[in-house]
Structures are given as C-alpha cells and as structure tokens.
Amino acid sequence: MNSIAAAPHVFWAILFIVLPLFIVVYYAFVDSSGNFSFENITALKDYAPIFGLSVELSVIATAVCLIIGYPLAYIMARAKPKNQKLFVMLLMLPMWTNLLIRTYSIMAILDDGGFLNTLLNTSFHIVGTKGAVIFGMVYDFLPYMVLPIYTCISKIDKHMWEAAQDLGCNTVTTLTKVILPLSMSGIISGVTMVLVPSISTFYISQKLGGGTFELIGDTIERQFVTGALNVGAAISLVMMILILISLTVMNRFGNGDEGGIIV
Amino acid sequence: MAKLIELKGISKSFDGEKVLNSINLYIRDGEFVTLLGPSGCGKTTMLRIIGGFEVADEGQLCFDGVEISDVPAYKRQVNTVFQKYALFPHLNVYENIAFPLRIKKVAEEQIKTKVTEMLKMVALSGFENKSVSTLSGGQQQRVAIARALISHPKVLLLDEPLGALDLKLRKDMQNELKTIQQAIGITFVYVTHDQEEALSMSDTVVVISDGEIQQIGTPTDIYNEPTNAFVADFIGESNIIDGVMLEDRRVRMAGHTFDCVDGGFDKNELVDVVVRPEDIDVVSPEKGMLTGIVTAVTFKGVHYEIIVDIKGFKWMIQSTDYVAPEENIGIYIEPDAIHVMKKSKYSGMFGDYSTFSDEIEQLSDVDSAEEF
Numbered sequence: 061m062n063s064i065a066a067a068p069h070v071f072w073a074i075l076f077i078v079l080p081l082f083i084v085v086y087y088a089f090v091d092s093s094g095n096f097s098f099e100n101i102t103a104l105k106d107y108a109p110i111f112g113l114s115v116e117l118s119v120i121a122t123a124v125c126l127i128i129g130y131p132l133a134y135i136m137a138r139a140k141p142k143n144q145k146l147f148v149m150l151l152m153l154p155m156w157t158n159l160l161i162r163t164y165s166i167m168a169i170l171d172d173g174g175f176l177n178t179l180l181n182t183s184f185h186i187v188g189t190k191g192a193v194i195f196g197m198v199y200d201f202l203p204y205m206v207l208p209i210y211t212c213i214s215k216i217d218k219h220m221w222e223a224a225q226d227l228g229c230n231t232v233t234t235l236t237k238v239i240l241p242l243s244m245s246g247i248i249s250g251v252t253m254v255l256v257p258s259i260s261t262f263y264i265s266q267k268l269g270g271g272t273f274e275l276i277g278d279t280i281e282r283q284f285v286t287g288a289l290n291v292g293a294a295i296s297l298v299m300m301i302l303i304l305i306s307l308t309v310m311n312r313f314g315n316g317d318e319g320g321i322i323v
Numbered sequence: 324m325a326k327l328i329e330l331k332g333i334s335k336s337f338d339g340e341k342v343l344n345s346i347n348l349y350i351r352d353g354e355f356v357t358l359l360g361p362s363g364c365g366k367t368t369m370l371r372i373i374g375g376f377e378v379a380d381e382g383q384l385c386f387d388g389v390e391i392s393d394v395p396a397y398k399r400q401v402n403t404v405f406q407k408y409a410l411f412p413h414l415n416v417y418e419n420i421a422f423p424l425r426i427k428k429v430a431e432e433q434i435k436t437k438v439t440e441m442l443k444m445v446a447l448s449g450f451e452n453k454s455v456s457t458l459s460g461g462q463q464q465r466v467a468i469a470r471a472l473i474s475h476p477k478v479l480l481l482d483e484p485l486g487a488l489d490l491k492l493r494k495d496m497q498n499e500l501k502t503i504q505q506a507i508g509i510t511f512v513y514v515t516h517d518q519e520e521a522l523s524m525s526d527t528v529v530v531i532s533d534g535e536i537q538q539i540g541t542p543t544d545i546y547n548e549p550t551n552a553f554v555a556d557f558i559g560e561s562n563i564i565d566g567v568m569l570e571d572r573r574v575r576m577a578g579h580t581f582d583c584v585d586g587g588f589d590k591n592e593l594v595d596v597v598v599r600p601e602d603i604d605v606v607s608p609e610k611g612m613l614t615g616i617v618t619a620v621t622f623k624g625v626h627y628e629i630i631v632d633i634k635g636f637k638w639m640i641q642s643t644d645y646v647a648p649e650e651n652i653g654i655y656i657e658p659d660a661i662h663v664m665k666k667s668k669y670s671g672m673f674g675d676y677s678t679f680s681d682e683i684e685q686l687s688d689v690d691s692a693e694e695f
Contacts (some may be wrong), residue, residue, distance in 0.1 A: 217404075218412070220410035222409065225376075225395070226396055226397070227423040227426065244413075
C-alpha cells in the first residue's frame with residue numbers, strides 16, 4: 061500500500077532529480093564527441109580564480125547576513141507574540157516578489173544614473189563593484205538567514221533564560237553561554253541557506269556586477285548557453301561535491317540534529 | 324534563628340488581576356519552608372519574586388535585612404530548582420553542574436573537586452559525561468539540585484520540583500531533599516500543592532489561597548489547629564460543621580452540645596467546627612452523641628471511609644471497623660478532637676461530604692502545574 065502511494069513521488073524524483081544528476085555526471089566525463097575523458101576536469105583549473113572570487117563574495121555576504129540576521133532574529137523571538145507575526149510578515153513580504161525583479165529594482169536604484177544618485181544629486185559608482193554584488197546577495201538572501209535562527213531561538217524554553225540568570229549570568233553571558241549555543245542549529249541552517257545560493261548565483265552578479273566580473277554561476281551559465289555542455293557539467297559537478305562536503309562538515313558541527321537544511 | 328528573607332506588604336497583579344495581596348512573611352535562616360496552596364493561589368509568583376524573575380508591584384523584599392527588590396536575579400544569593408529542571412541541553416551532566424562556577428571563572432581544579440563532591444551528594448557519580456537528555460526524570464532532578472547548590476546559595480527555591488515524577492520516586496526524593504537540606508543547613512523554600520508533601524518535609528508550612536496567606540505554622544499546628552475552613556479542608560480530610568459557641572469549652576452543633584477544649588469566643592458566637600474523620604468513634608446508636616444513617620462505605624486499605632448522613636449533613640468517618648451501608652449508627656467525639664474556628668469567607672464552602680467523590684479530588688490535584 062505504501063509503495064503504491066509513494067510511486068508518483070519516486071517516479072518524479074527519478075525523472076527530475078536522479079536522472080539529471082546522471083546526465084551531469086555523464087557530460088562531465090565525456091568530450092564533445094562523446095568519448096570518455098578527464099579533459100573537462102583538468103580544464104577546471106582555469107576557472108580557479110573565478111571560483112575563488114565566488115567563494116570570497118558569498119562568504120562575505122553570508123557573514124554580513126549573519127551579523128545583521130542574528131540580532132534581528134533575536135529581537136523578533138523576544139518580541140510580544142503579536143509583534144512577532146508582524147516582523148515575520150515584513151520579512152517575508154519582499155520574498156513575494158520575484159528574485160529577478162527585485163534584483164532589477166536594486167539595479168535601477170543603485171545605477172550610475174539611477175534613483176539614488178538622482179535623488180541625492182551625486183554620482184556614486186555602485187553597480188559594477190563587488191560591494192553591489194554583496195549588497196544584492198545580502199538583500200536577496202537575508203530572510204533565509206533570519207527565519208531559521210528566529211524559529212530556533214523562539215523554540216528555546218523560556219526557563220533557559222531564567223536558569224541562566226539564576227545561575228549568575230548577566231544579559232551578555234546569558235546570550236553567549238546559553239542562547240548562542242542553543243541556537244547553533246538555526247545558525248547552521250541559516251548559513252547553509254544563504255551560502256549555497258550566494259555561491260552559485262549568476263543573475264545577481266550579472267546585473268549588479270555590471271558585466272565587469274564573473275562568478276562561477278555566470279561561468280556555468282555561459283558554458284551552457286554557448287553549448288559547451290561538458291565543461292559546464294564538470295564545473296557543476298565539482299560545485300555540487302564541494303557543497304556536499306561543506307554541508308557534511310557543518311552538520312557535524314551542529315550535532316547533526318535539525319541543522320543543515322539541504323537546499 | 325535570624326530572619327533571612329522578609330516580604331513586607333508584597334502585592335502583584337497580572338493583567339489587572341490581583342495574584343498576591345499584601346503578603347507579609349519572613350523566612351528564617353536554615354528553615355525548610357513550604358508554600359502550600361491550590362493551583363493559581365499565587366505561591367509560584369511569590370517564589371518567582373524571591374528568585375528575581377518577577378518584580379512586585381508594591382511592597383518590599385528584604386534579604387538579610389537589606390532590601391533587594393531591584394537586585395537582578397543573577398546577583399541574588401538565591402538559586403532555583405525549576406519545575407521542569409531547565410537543564411542546559413547543550414551541556415553534559417558535568418558541565419551543567421559546573422556552569423555557575425564557570426560563569427564566576429573559578430579555577431578548573433576547584434571546579435573539578437566541587438562538581439565531583441556535588442555528584443556524590445546527589446548519588447550521580449559516574450554520570451559526568453552523559454548527555455542530560457538521556458537521564459530519567461529523577462536523575463535530571465538531581466542534576467538540577469546539584470547545579471543550584473554548587474555555588475553555595477543561602478537559599479534554595481524549589482518550584483514543585485517533584486511534580487513530574489511518579490509516586491514512588493517522589494517519596495524517595497522527598498526524603499532525599501530533606502536529608503540534603505539538613506546536611507548543608509541552608510534555607511529551602513518549597514512550593515507545592517501536595518499537602519502530604521508539605522506536612523512530611525517542612526519545618527514551617529505557609530498555606531496560601533486567593534493571593535493571601537491563610538495560616539503559617541508547623542505541620543502539626545496546621546493540621547490540628549487550622550485557622551479557617553479553607554485550611555481545614557485543604558490539609559487532610561475534615562468535617563466542618565456550623566456551630567454556636569455557648570461559652571468557653573462548650574459548643575453546640577448538629578443539635579447536640581459538646582464539650583471541647585477551645586475558648587475565647589463571644590457568647591453564642593457562630594463558629595465553624597472541625598472534626599477530623601479519624602477522630603470520630605463509631606458506637607451503637609444508644610451510646611452515640613449523634614446518630615445517623617450510613618450512606619457509603621469505601622475500603623481504603625488501612626481503614627474504611629464511611630459517609631454518614633446526620634440530619635442532612637454528610638460526615639466522613641475513618642474507622643478500622645466495618646459498618647454496613649444503610650445501618651443506623653451512633654458517633655462519639657472526644658472533647659480534644661473538636662476544633663473551633665472563627666467564621667471566615669470560606670465558611671460553608673468546604674467540609675461537607677454530600678458531593679464527595681475521589682475523582683474530583685484527584686482532578687483538582689493534577690492540573691496545578693502551569694501557573695505563573
């Protein structure tokens with residue numbers, strides 16, 4: 061009975077998840093004429109600088125998200141229940157707009173002749189800098205950092221705060237010795253959910269990078285658009301493996317329970 | 324013994340509802356004090372005010388003669404054992420107990436000695452590296468006690484600490500808590516709704532109802548000399564009958580004049596009379612001071628619980644001798660088994676067994692866990 065009910069899901073998963081994975085692996089290990097080769101993999105070293113830049117920008121964006129997101133999530137979780145709903149609502153609101161449209165809007169605001177410069181009558185050059193790309197990443201992915209941490213903190217038994225105070229903790233030590241360790245699983249989920257899409261994004265860097273530099277997501281996209289399926293597949297495969305490794309490491313770090321939601 | 328904690332005119336309201344109404348109480352150094360009362364009577368709020376988790380709306384809280392109303396919880400020489408233990412799930416047993424010392428940055432050597440000593444005291448040696456989530460309720464309880472005692476507080480506050488344990492374990496822990504308290508000689512303030520627990524462990528019992536203290540006394544005083552119908556009913560079983568104090572040592576109730584040992588009332592003052600079920604002797608109708616018809620008999624192991632209808636009022640008698648339902652019996656009461664109380668706002672609310680059932684008693688006992 062169970063297996064019959066699961067059949068459509070299994071079918072779906074095989075067709076759209078497992079099969080494409082095999083196709084990616086297949087393309088990564090053949091050359092353009094279809095013969096087995098390691099050429100694509102060895103060609104990857106040319107992309108090392110791009111990969112490095114992707115890691116750099118996404119790590120910075122993730123760190124910024126964590127620094128902004130944790131206090132925000134903490135304040136939300138400690139607010140009155142009525143206000144909590146409002147906070148969550150406000151946080152979710154931008155997510156109802158398509159990511160691409162939001163990115164375009166940021167571009168329109170930050171552009172050289174854009175809204176911001178017109179308003180202030182200045183000529184800041186923002187679009188096309190690393191800062192703009194990081195800003196875009198933070199803006200687009202911040203909710204993914206805040207929500208898991210918020211959920212995690214609000215689930216902490218209120219007696220934990222009281223017990224910490226009772227045993228000699230002031231506000232700061234309560235946070236560092238008790239609340240922070242107890243919200244580690246939320247932090248790990250948040251970091252994962254921001255880092256993974258940041259590292260593989262291509263439209264944010266294309267739009268806000270103003271075409272001046274390329275991230276690994278752009279490279280993959282370019283390979284596929286120009287028909288170089290094999291190299292694109294190889295880069296994708298390596299990305300996937302690296303992400304899996306980092307997820308495993310993070311899951312270890314967070315005791316494995318409920319941490320590391322795999323996106 | 325010196326006064327260690329003193330509550331002077333403490334009042335507290337939540338959402339406009341008065342939970343504590345002008346509480347005056349002092350707790351002496353080294354005493355085992357129990358705050359006893361039904362669900363929602365304000366006993367937990369009182370404990371939380373002493374612990375520093377709530378601030379009183381009015382009144383003063385003094386510790387060792389110094390007002391501490393505005394001192395935050397972490398600076399008070401008071402530690403709490405929470406109802407659901409509140410152990411830190413990210414730390415193992417050792418680290419949970421060591422926690423207060425780590426916050427105070429005590430040297431590692433000293434921490435080790437103290438934690439080992441504490442573990443020994445609560446009989447958990449060898450559990451150092453266990454995760455707290457793998458421990459049973461009783462073991463978690465012990466960890467919570469060890470953690471609260473390691474920094475040598477002057478007072479330990481316990482908020483229904485045995486509520487989550489099963490009956491057998493609860494009895495063992497009662498003894499253990501009492502032993503620990505006597506061994507270390509500090510003040511315990513214990514909150515419970517379980518009158519038996521209160522009577523068996525405490526030096527002093529404070530009976531609370533509706534945000535007011537009803538009576539403060541030793542367990543024997545509270546049981547033998549309740550001040551009003553509420554206390555008499557809440558502590559043990561009691562028949563509470565309307566009576567008239569004819570003169571000192573003579574009270575009239577249920578149409579019979581009894582000799583008693585109480586005095587100091589006005590002539591013909593209306594009073595509540597308490598007679599404990601175990602103090603009533605069943606005799607033949609001719610020899611009885613009062614007579615009535617048995618309506619129900621329940622076997623309770625040690626004794627029979629007999630409900631007797633005497634002139635429309637249902638009395639409870641506990642007797643080791645069996646009587647049959649529907650039987651006409653007489654009852655005999657010794658003068659010193661009669662306790663006379665002044666009328667109070669609780670008069671007429673308790674002490675009649677006409678609607679008595681075991682289930683109702685049980686229900687009212689269970690749901691008192693969640694009150695803040």
